[in-house]
Amino acid sequence: MGGAWHLTKRFLGSLRPGGPRRHDVAWVASVLAADEMRLWRRMYGPDRRHSVAIAREVDRRLGDAATGPVLAAALLHDVGKVDAGLRTWGRVVATMSGLVAGPGTAVAWADGKGFTRRVGLYLQHPRLGGDMLEMIDSDPLTVAWTRQHHLPESDWTVDPEIARVLHEVDDD
Ligand SMILES: [Fe+2]
Ligand SMILES: [Fe+2]
Secondary structure (H helix, E strand, O other), X not given: OHHHHHHHHHHHHHHOOOOOOHHHHHHHHHXXXXXXXXXXXXXXXXXXXXXXXXXXXXXXXXXXXXXXXXXXXXXXXXXXXXXXXXXXXXXXXXXXXXXXXXXXXXXXXXXXXXXXXXXXXXXXXXXXXXXHHHHOOOOHHHHHHHHHOOOOHHHOOOOHHHHHHHHHHOOO
């Protein structure tokens, strides 16, 4: 029940358009490097709001251990979900489905395509995000957590106490 309610709240919350409030954006700007901030601003509004909630809770739980790179990991671990990734994946799926099914079957792919895109995005966003952050010289901890945040605990290289909090607070 708790889980279902949580997901319902999350879903209803995700329907509200727009990004976080102004004072939250100012806080994020004080945490992230300039290039990271540019990347963060490209995230979908509800994802940005979610990322602030996660980072605030990580900050509260870890106290002094919530360093800049740790908070950047909380804010940017899902950055691979930005539009560019979606369009890239959409193009791949469209190309593949067109090749396999032929253009005449396109209507039947409408639902499957949405599902395929979601699955594909889910699978790809840690790798995409990690590569983006590495390109802009984010801290190795930020890059590592972005790549590892959907992997089993045995594959984490980030400090276990920090990784555990980052993982617990996230819910996707
Ligand atoms: Fe994720
Ligand atoms: Fe997440």
